Amino acid sequence: MTASKRNVYLKTIPLTEAVAKMQAALDREVLLRSEVVPTHEAGGRVLAEAVFAEYSSPTFHSAAMDGIAVTAKETFTAREGAPLQLKKGISYVPVNTGNPLPEGRDAVIMIENVISVDDDTVEIETPSFPWQHVRRIGEDIVATELLFPQNQQVSPYDIGALLSAGIWEVRVWEKVRICIIPTGDEVLDFEERPEPKPGQVIESNSQVLSAMARNLDCIVDRVPPVPDVPELLEKTVAAKLDEPYHLVIICAGSSAGSKDFTRATIAKLGEVVVHGVAAMPGKPSLLGVCKDKLVAGAPGYPVSAVVCFEELLTPLISWISRKPVPSRPKVNAEITRKVPSKLGIEEFLRLSIGRVGDKYVATPLARGAGCITTMSRAQGVGRIPAQAEGIDQNAIVHTELLVEEKRLDEILVTIGSHDNTLDILSDELMGLDTPMRLASSHVGSMGGILAIKNGSCHMAGAHLFDPETNDYNFPFIKKYLPDTDVTLVNLAIRHQGFIVPKGNPQNIQSIEDLANCTIRFLNRQRGAGTRILFDYHLKEADISPASVTGYDKEEFTHMAVAVNVLTGAADTGLGIYAAAKALDLDFVPLARERYDLIIPTAYIETPQVQAVLELLQSPTFKARIEALGGYETSLTGNIMEPGIGLGE
CATH class of the missing domain: 3.40.190.290 (D-Maltodextrin-Binding Protein; domain 2)
Known part of the structure; x- marks a missing residue:
């Protein structure tokens, strides 16, 4: 077994700089190829080339309303109180919405404005004008015109436009394919439903990251946990780089421990571009290029891994996919207690948020990078800028929401002493016909009175x-x-x-x-x-x-x-x-x-x-x-x- 050296990263860089460095190091034209898919299955995909209409839509003049088709100039004498009589087959033809406009007719009068005299005669009291209630040829789409430019993401409405224009297939960029490799001697495979002993943990980070990646419409695979054996990790990563993946994520092993082999593995198989970002949690994040593919080392602590994925990999996956980076709704919230922070590090603060009176209030949750439940309990995330030493109590924090804003009105904000009955209360509230979510922060009885x-x-x-x-x-x-x-x-x-x-x-x-x-x-x-x-x-x-x-x-x-x-x-x-x-x-x-x-x-x-x-x-x-x-x-x-x- 190869002896290890500690990976000491003395300099960290801002998150945006780390993303920019990786974009410069990757050739996305080589990394991501295009493919042809049926138009009706192209929702959410990104067009790899411009699309031009094969057909016009509609392909004929058609009635836009149920009624009668007429020649407009023959109706000009119609007046209220002096109706004009029209004969079926001579001066009008009955039509339904979508029917081709009969030869020689250029207008449609709605059936609501037609008075029936007998089976073949009607009266109108209002004249029509040319092309009234008529969908003209090419009103929506004209053959040969540009429907959509390259790199447009196909919406459900776009599918309708494409099919209407006679486009049966489209060329799109591939979906990003990801392989996640958990590592660690202490890590137990969750698929085996293990019972952890002291010093052991159940592997879950891969599934958190997998779910986040699938939300970005990626295809994700995962291998069983790989022990802390450098040769075995290198062999596993090398094998996955030879498969059709665009991104390989190594879970854990990115820090400075004696059993952290991710950096050495990436360096041996390619190039380490980023090791260490000015963010907390997430500081030990690793990014590299191996065989023209993106390789990432996500920290082992779950919240650090989440920050790594959201702040580094999500922008990179979006860039590779030619999609906009997803954005969250934002609100301003008043923070309930002072939060100190380190200068030079951008800190991500998990917050329990609800509307109290006429304002949103945000209570900081535990800051440990190993506390994944803080992400489950949080309604939002606030950022403490790198140039700030913290946030004062009652300061306004610009917060990215993890839930829809309207859900904040359904939250019961409880601050004070901890008690197990609050768990029962929380469960019962969520079981109501109109569910209410209990957001509780345990700061002691006196802390509750001050809140x-x-x-x-x-x-x-x-x-x-x-x-x-x-x-x-x-x-x-x-x-x-x-x-x-x-x-x-x-x-x-x-x-x-x-x-x-x-x-x-x-x-x-x-x-x-x-x-x-x-x-x-x-x-x-x-x-x-x-x-x-x-x-x-x-x-x-x-x-x-x-x-x-x-x-x-x-x-x-x-x-x-x-x-x-x-x-x-x-x-x-x-x-x-x-x-x-x-x-x-x-x-x-x-x-x-x-x-x-x-x-x-x-x-x-x-x-x-x-x-x-x-x-x-x-x-x-x-x-x-x-x-x-x-x-x-x-x-x-x-x-x-x-x-x-x-x-x-």
Whole structure:
């Protein structure tokens, strides 16, 4: 096996420059050939040569209306109140739409303007004029004229024009054919439906890229994953270059790791043109030319691979195909929190977007390049320019939409504390006759209250306990939202406690057990209601946070805490019972608490919020909540008032 060297790319270039360099390096006249296809199958294809009409359309003068064909000059005496009589076969001939115009006739009078006198006689009160309601020869198409120039993409309407003009076949550019080669020792072939073990991942990038390529009308094939063996990768790529593909995409192996062989493979089989772009995610993207064909190295992280395809390969495929680069609808949206960024790098920010009041609001999603679900959850993508150090809170971001703009009006924007019941709520909303999509961002209860204050959401989830009043949420609303009229509706009472591995090997029984410095605790982020609850119980037990190992280690959701416990990254963390149950972990109860939805009263009557309020009264919905375990629905759907507490 060949020893590897790390691929250190010290200089990156802007995306547009990378595309331009590849266009200069490729000869698309050699790369993409033309072919002849039947006209009726040419929709979406691009013409490789100009097309001229064989026939005129129509090929004869024809009636454009049902009625009678006349000679216009013989009708000039007709007047209202002084009708003119016409005789069948002598001064008129009955016609239907599309009939050839009878010899000697040059006009058609609509049947609605004809008065029948008897079987052979009619009267008219309005004269006609030459070529009235007549489709003349060549009115639409004239034989020998240019129908369409080269490189025009054939629309459904164009097919009709081509056939009408007697064009049965057209010469078009080939469809771009792509072969995708996944790589990596750790990569499992999804077709075998594997169960991954530690250190292994299920290969999915090829299918993401395949679907994106098919949206561009490409023909796509994929080979099973190739291990990290340089000779084997080179052999596989070389074989595909000998087949009729225009583009070969190597998934992963484009970065600077000791097992990243994509650059070396491209260099050996041809020329590396671009390695490293000034974009995040997507920085390690590779582009090259081998045997006059385009070869790309897509980064292994899924979001990086998506950016590579959208920002580099989509423009190149469109250029090769002679098609315009697809564009997305754009809106201006107000960003809900500050986002720092690196100078010199254009950053692509995945955003959850919805209309709140009279504006669009955009909440940044997780920025990790490995989080493909952020693309699934996003309604749009914003760009932070390379010359900017970030975006300030409440700034306006020019956003490319991943959905139709009208769909933004169907989105219920929820910012605040995470809870598993929100997943059930999301599913139920999508099952309505008029589906509503729940876009939730988990920033903690305090983050939700601040989002309400800034007008950034329709509702916020919160479970903030105030020990002085023994009440939930209202004391915090009084302090932080004194001038905002809100309505609190209970979602559920839930059980919080310590999530521990099956069998509770550390024998954790109470919060006092965390003070011995041997148990690795995983905390929630600052502002989270769960963290506030934990701090309250630490204070009650007279335990210093400094004595809790892992107090400064943070996660943003209950399920993330549970996963860390499941994998051994932590011994315990505070969370809800439903998260422990979902992963078959054990649970040590600590407290019951009330989880409410804080809703600005101004939005109570909106369709999205009304849909939520109706669902909260549904016995089916309540049953689904209780089935999660660790929830009580005695207050679900009730409007909360100060002093209710847990309703006991």
